[in-house]
Amino acid sequence: MKKILITGAAGFLGSHLCDRFIKEGFHVIGMDNLITGDLKNIEHLFPLEHFEFYHHDVSKFVNVPGxxxxxxxxxxxxxxxxxxxxxxxxxxxxxxxxxxxxGVAKEKKARILVASTSEVYGDPLVHPQNEEYYGNVSPTGPRGVYDEAKRFMESITMAYHRYHDVDTRIVRIFNTYGPRMRLNDGRVVPAFMGQALRGEDLTVFGDGSQTRSFCYIDDQVEGIYRLLMSDYTDPINIGNPHETTILEFAQEIIQLTGTHQKIVYKPLPKDDPLQRQPDITKAKEILGWEPKVGRAEGLKKVFEYFKSLTPEELHDKEHRDFSGIA
Incomplete structure (x- = not known):
C-alpha cells in the first residue's frame, strides 16, 4: 500500500484530497496545525484503518517515520x-x-507536489494567464505575504528538483469552490452565499468588472491527482477557464438563492487582481484534464451545503469582518 502525507489536511482542499487518496487505496497521513483548518472536515476519516492525523505545524521540523x-x-x-x-x-x-x-521528500525519496496559486501572476498584464507569464506582483503590498510565499515555494521546489534531483510537481490553483468552505474566510463564493442566506446586501468591490474563474472542488482534485501521477515537473495551471465578472456572479447568487438583496459597492482593495482566467492548454495536452462540472451545477451543490449549516455557523460574528475579495 502506498503512503502519502497531506499537509493542510483539515482545510477545504486538503480534506477533499484526503478523501480522494483514501478512495484510491492509499494510506493517508494528514497533518495540520488547525490555524485555519477544522477537524470537522476529516472526522469521518478517523475510524479508518488507513488514515492517521498529526496536529503539527510544518514550519517546524517534520518527521514521518517509516x-x-x-x-x-x-x-x-x-x-x-x-x-x-x-x-x-x-x-x-x-x-x-x-x-x-x-527535506523529507529528499530523505524518503518521495514525490512531492506543492500547492502554488494563480496569485503568483498578481494583477496580470497577460490574459488569460499561461504558465510562461512571470506575473505582476507587489512584494511589499498587503497581498505580498501570500503571493511571494508561493513564488518562493515554486523557486525552492525547482531548486531541490534541479540540485538534489527531488521528484517534484507544482500546481497553480485558480479559484476553487465546494462543500467545506468556511463562510468567514473571505473568498467570493462563501462570502456571497453567506450574505444572501443571512438576508444581507451583497458586497461588491470596485465596480464589479474584475473577473474570476471558478473551478468546482471535484474537478480541482482530479487535476491535482493527474498531475501527481504524471511525469511533468514544471508548474501547471489547474482551474476553470470560464470567466465571469464579480458583478455578474453576485447576480447569479441572488438568482440561485431566490433572495432579493441589493448589491452594494465598496472601494477596491489594494492590489486586488482585475482579471483572473487560467490558460489550461498544458493541462489538457499533458494531463488530459479539463473541468467537467459547470458553474450552475456546482453552485447548486454548494448552496445545499451552506443551507445545511446551523444558525450559529451561519451567523458567526467573524463573517462581519469580510466580503468576497479573493
Whole structure:
C-alpha cells in the first residue's frame, strides 16, 4: 500500500484530497496545525484503518517515520481574510514549511507536489494567464505575504528538483469552490452565499468588472491527482477557464438563492487582481484534464451545503469582518 502525507489536511482542499487518496487505496497521513483548518472536515476519516492525523505545524521540523511515497503540501492560509490576519505564519509556511517538506521528500525519496496559486501572476498584464507569464506582483503590498510565499515555494521546489534531483510537481490553483468552505474566510463564493442566506446586501468591490474563474472542488482534485501521477515537473495551471465578472456572479447568487438583496459597492482593495482566467492548454495536452462540472451545477451543490449549516455557523460574528475579495 502506498503512503502519502497531506499537509493542510483539515482545510477545504486538503480534506477533499484526503478523501480522494483514501478512495484510491492509499494510506493517508494528514497533518495540520488547525490555524485555519477544522477537524470537522476529516472526522469521518478517523475510524479508518488507513488514515492517521498529526496536529503539527510544518514550519517546524517534520518527521514521518517509516516509508513514504508521496507528499502533498497544501498547508497555507488561502484567503485574504486569513493571510492578512496572520501574515508571518503565511510567509513561514510557504518558505520554512516548504523547505522542511522538501527535506523529507529528499530523505524518503518521495514525490512531492506543492500547492502554488494563480496569485503568483498578481494583477496580470497577460490574459488569460499561461504558465510562461512571470506575473505582476507587489512584494511589499498587503497581498505580498501570500503571493511571494508561493513564488518562493515554486523557486525552492525547482531548486531541490534541479540540485538534489527531488521528484517534484507544482500546481497553480485558480479559484476553487465546494462543500467545506468556511463562510468567514473571505473568498467570493462563501462570502456571497453567506450574505444572501443571512438576508444581507451583497458586497461588491470596485465596480464589479474584475473577473474570476471558478473551478468546482471535484474537478480541482482530479487535476491535482493527474498531475501527481504524471511525469511533468514544471508548474501547471489547474482551474476553470470560464470567466465571469464579480458583478455578474453576485447576480447569479441572488438568482440561485431566490433572495432579493441589493448589491452594494465598496472601494477596491489594494492590489486586488482585475482579471483572473487560467490558460489550461498544458493541462489538457499533458494531463488530459479539463473541468467537467459547470458553474450552475456546482453552485447548486454548494448552496445545499451552506443551507445545511446551523444558525450559529451561519451567523458567526467573524463573517462581519469580510466580503468576497479573493
Amino acid at each position: 516509508e513514504l511515497n508521496y507528499i502533498l503540501h497544501f498547508a497555507s492560509p488561502a484567503s485574504p481574510i486569513d493571510y492578512l490576519k496572520i501574515p508571518i505564519e503565511t510567509l513561514k509556511v510557504g518558505s520554512l514549511g516548504t523547505l522542511n517538506l522538501l
